Every structure is written in C-alpha cells, then in structure tokens.
Amino acid sequence: MKNYIWLNPVVSVAYDGTGLNYFLNDLGFEIVQPVRDYISIVKNKYKDALQRSHGVVLDQRCPKISDEFHRMRSDVEYHNIDPILIHVAKELADREDLNDGYKWVITPCRSLKTYGDSLHLKDTIFLTWDDFKEYIKVNVSGKKLDASPIPFGFFDSIEKQTVYVSKDNLMDYPKKGIRLIEGLYCKNGCHNGDGVQCINKHGS
Numbered sequence: 001m002k003n004y005i006w007l008n009p010v011v012s013v014a015y016d017g018t019g020l021n022y023f024l025n026d027l028g029f030e031i032v033q034p035v036r037d038y039i040s041i042v043k044n045k046y047k048d049a050l051q052r053s054h055g056v057v058l059d060q061r062c063p064k065i066s067d068e069f070h071r072m073r074s075d076v077e078y079h080n081i082d083p084i085l086i087h088v089a090k091e092l093a094d095r096e097d098l099n100d101g102y103k104w105v106i107t108p109c110r111s112l113k114t115y116g117d118s119l120h121l122k123d124t125i126f127l128t129w130d131d132f133k134e135y136i137k138v139n140v141s142g143k144k145l146d147a148s149p150i151p152f153g154f155f156d157s158i159e160k161q162t163v164y165v166s167k168d169n170l171m172d173y174p175k176k177g178i179r180l181i182e183g184l185y186c187k188n189g190c191h192n193g194d195g196v197q198c199i200n201k202h203g204s
Contacts, residue, residue: 001123002101005029006088009149010108010191011129014142014199023140032098038087039150045081047158050179053077058181059155062190064111065183068170076181084150085112086119093121106132109186109193128195142199148189155182 005024007015021031042061049057058076060066061083069076082090085107092103103124107113116126127135152164161179166187173181186192192200 003029003104004032004092004098004101005104005106006032006034006092007106008085008108008129008190010145010193010196010199011106011142013149014145014191014196015140018140018142020138020140020142023138027136029104030101032092032103034088034091035095036087036091038084038091042081042084042087043155043158046155046180049077049079049081050159053179056178056181059183061154062111062183062185063115064109064185065165065167065170067111068167068185069181069183072170083112083115086115089116089119089121089124089126093124099123104132107193107195108190109195111185113195128193130195130198133198144200145191148184148191151189152182152184155180 024031046057046059055077056075058066058069058078060079060081063083070078085105089103089105092098092105101123105116105124105126107116107126107128110128113126113128116124132138155162159180161177162182163173163178165173165181165183167185168187184190
C-alpha cells in the first residue's frame with residue numbers, strides 16, 4: 001500500500017520553503033491536495049444555514065469549542081456541517097485515484113484527530129503533527145507562526161453580525177444583534193493547537 005499525506009494549513013505554512021516535501025517523499029509519503037475548494041464549500045454551507053435560521057448559528061469548524069458550547073449553552077443553533085479538514089479527509093478516503101494507499105490526515109489538534117477517528121474512514125489515519133513528527137522522526141525545521149493561516153474573520157464576507165469566540169471569552173461577548181458565533185478554541189487560531197506544539201516551542 002502507498003502512503004498519501006495531507007498536511008493541514010498550519011504545518012504547510014510553518015514548513016513553507018523547507019525540505020519537508022523532499023523528506024516525506026524519501027520516506028515514501030506522497031503529499032496530496034483535495035480536488036474541491038472546501039473553504040468556499042464550507043462557507044457557502046454556513047451561508048445557507050444562516051438563511052434558514054432565525055437564531056444564532058454556531059461555527060462548528062472547531063470540535064473543541066463546539067463541545068464546550070454543547071456543554072454550557074442551549075441558546076445557539078447546531079448543525080451537521082463538517083469542519084474543513086473533515087471535508088478534505090472524506091474526499092481523500094473516497095478518491096479512486098488514492099484507493100491503492102493509506103491516507104494520512106495531519107491535524108493541528110487532538111480534537112480534530114478524535115473527530116476524524118470516530119468516522120472510521122476507509123484506509124484513513126488521523127494524527128496530530130506532534131505525534132506524526134515523533135512517529136516518523138521528522139528532522140526538518142519549520143518556523144513558529146505568529147498568526148493562524150485561517151484567522152478570525154472567515155465568515156465576514158457572508159455575515160457582518162458575527163462575534164469571535166475563543167476559550168478565553170466563551171461566555172463574555174455581546175449577546176444582542178448576533179447571527180453567527182465564529183469559534184476557535186485556541187487563542188487566535190489553530191496555530192496554537194495542542195497538536196502543533198513542537199512548532200510553537202521549538203520552531204521545528
């Protein structure tokens with residue numbers, strides 16, 4: 001079986017311009033990309049959800065913050081729109097041109113890994129970058145990121161009445177006049193996720 005690998009945007013940006021691609025290729029991993037534009041697809045799904053809703057819609061791209069809201073709040077609307085990473089993983093699992101190998105999906109956090117594992121996608125392996133780097137013994141240096149590749153503001157083009165929420169202000173934000181809660185559990189975004197700590201601590 002071949003080994004195909006998709007790197008989440010945090011890893012892709014942190015290792016841009018380095019020898020990571022060559023290193024992975026030497027180990028028998030082929031980096032792959034989705035065919036479809038899931039950033040636009042997911043954004044349009046939320047646009048449709050907002051048009052159908054009369055309440056406040058929760059952004060559920062981040063499983064961790066979604067779980068926190070499920071635990072604490074009942075006054076927001078939940079839905080079944082998968083995170084972008086899960087959309088990508090489902091495509092890779094179903095692609096006929098990749099059916100001769102394992103699909104490795106590298107996540108920036110453990111919550112997305114757990115979400116992915118729960119789907120039991122065919123020949124698909126979810127690992128955080130920290131775990132993958134330790135497993136494969138990646139010795140290529142990256143760079144610490146000061147900002148997320150997908151920062152707050154993802155939905156600004158479709159909904160102006162949006163509030164940004166992270167673990168530091170789960171309950172402390174304006175409640176009136178809001179249509180969408182954009183949530184990223186880790187402060188300022190996924191580059192601070194618990195699955196990319198090797199980049200944050202060592203730039204490696």
